[in-house]
Amino acid sequence: MSLVLKDLGVLVIGGSTAAERVIPRFLDSGATITVCEGGEVTTAIEAWAADGRISLFRTSFTPAMSWGKAIMVCCDESLLRDVTREGRRRGILVDDETGSASPLTPVALTGRRASRAGDLAGQVALVGGGPGDPGLITVEGRRLLRLADVVVADHLGPLSLLGELDPDVEIIDAGKLPYGRAMAQERINELLVHRAREGYFVVRLKGGDPYIFGRGFEELQELEEAGIPVRVVPGITSAIAVPGSVGIPVTMRGINHDFTVVSGHVPPGHPKSLVDWDALGRMNGTICIIMGVKNGPEIAESLLASGRSADTPAAVVQEGTMSTQRSVRCTLGTLGETLVNEKIKPPAVIIIGEVVGLGGSDA
Structure with a gap:
């Protein structure tokens, strides 16, 4: 059965990973989504709310919240009875997504799941989820994700794929919001080791590539030290x-022979910065900056001060490869004010170099 939900109201009760699973499919349908949760919510739900993609009310469900809704999705088992009663009273469809057990409590590895994991039981896979579009994960990455018993997911991973997993898969939100809430890396390492030692096949789903500013090698070292394959x-x-x-x-023949990928999470001149911004300012190749929205204006000033021309073409792409993708063209000289005036938010990639002037358009 397929429901046409464009512009219709959907109320999601609960802010757990169970809610995180179902929200993407309602976002894809064009529904207007409201989430209510009186306790903790996952990092992904916080991020969707911060980006204006959903409305988030940090309070428990009340009957008044059902007004004007076409569907109520209950992800909190303690509220299922009240939500069902209210749905019947008002003629609103109720989707029970609570499951028979807590979504954060793994079930015993028996039957189909145990046989499907096979010799992967007790192992961990560090899987790069790609730039955002769920179709851009590798074939092997998607295959292993479908075999997982436990998924430890980052905020920038292709979260909509989690909705395709069986209900008994444990999903652990390890997302790190930029300059916001984050699960400590030590805790992530502990979870990976602990779940693998329990005999589960664990997929650590990361955005992009595990080894490009993703701390994947740190996790590999911890797991190998613990004896986990x-x-x-x-x-x-x-x-x-x-x-x-x-x-x-x-890159483009005749224009540049190099490109540099840089993390912009600390600004030029910061004691912890390992980037030679002066050298980049003297180079002519393409510069791709990730995690650089906040410090973008300072980065632009540093490159200009080091000799890069103010007329150098530049672009900023927010939520690249996603349906919400947005791009803005400018120059290095106007990059700082563009980031501010256009209210660019992470995740975004900043591109600086002559290749930016070759084609494409703002979208």
């Missing part, structure tokens, strides 16, 4: 895929 599945990095999604090649 690990496999690494590369992913497509946003630093290259996102420019390409708006018609910008990072």
